[in-house]
Amino acid sequence: MKILITGFDPFGGEKINPAIEAVKKLPDEIDGHQIIKLEVPTIFYESARVVKNAIEKYQPDMVINVGQAGGRAAITPERIAINFQSGSTPDNSGKGPKEGKIEADGADGYFTQLPIKKMVTATRKAGVPSEISNSAGNYVCNHLFYELQYMRVHEFPNLKTGFIHIPFLPSQVKNGRHPSMSLSYMVKGLTASIKAAVDA
Secondary structure, rough: OEEEEEHHHHHHOOOHHHHHHHHHHOOOOOOEEEEEEEEEOOOOHHHHHHHHHHHHHHHHEEEEEEOOOOOOOOEEOOOOEEOOOOOOOOOOOOOOOOOEOOOOOOOOOOEOOOOOHHHHHHHHHHHOOOOOOOOOOOOOEEEHHHHHHHHHHHHOOOOOOEEEOOOOOOOOOOOOOOOOOHHHHHHHHHHHHHHHHHHO
């Protein structure tokens, strides 16, 4: 099995994004399954185009997107992607889309195909905090999550896709105002979560 794991580049004035930093540290194989790592831009629509190109190139069986969720204290697999985006916060292009639906003919929401309960259990057994999230927000994370689900329905019916949010790194947190997690713990937790997903 081939698994494509993506991580976003830094955004919002940050110099680092734990998503791509953790993805880069993942092993090249997990339980004999090939891990393909990809950095994606924090840009509406462009992020989905980059991932689609990678799907067509590598033909993965599963795609897991990883993103930063500042304020969370655990690794959080997402349950559902919603057909809504807000352009109130500019992306890395300096712009944002018109507020509204991501895809005019898309469903209001798509549930992940990943076994998120098993993923949470496995991550906790590895000693890393984890819980299911029911909201991926309305920024580029949810946008990419939704677009991948939309592609699965219309173009890649055998593909399994999902999204995992991770906390800030300690270096991103000032005065301890937000939770954070070390990079080594993120990698340990993501590895356990991915292993549970591919072994399900």
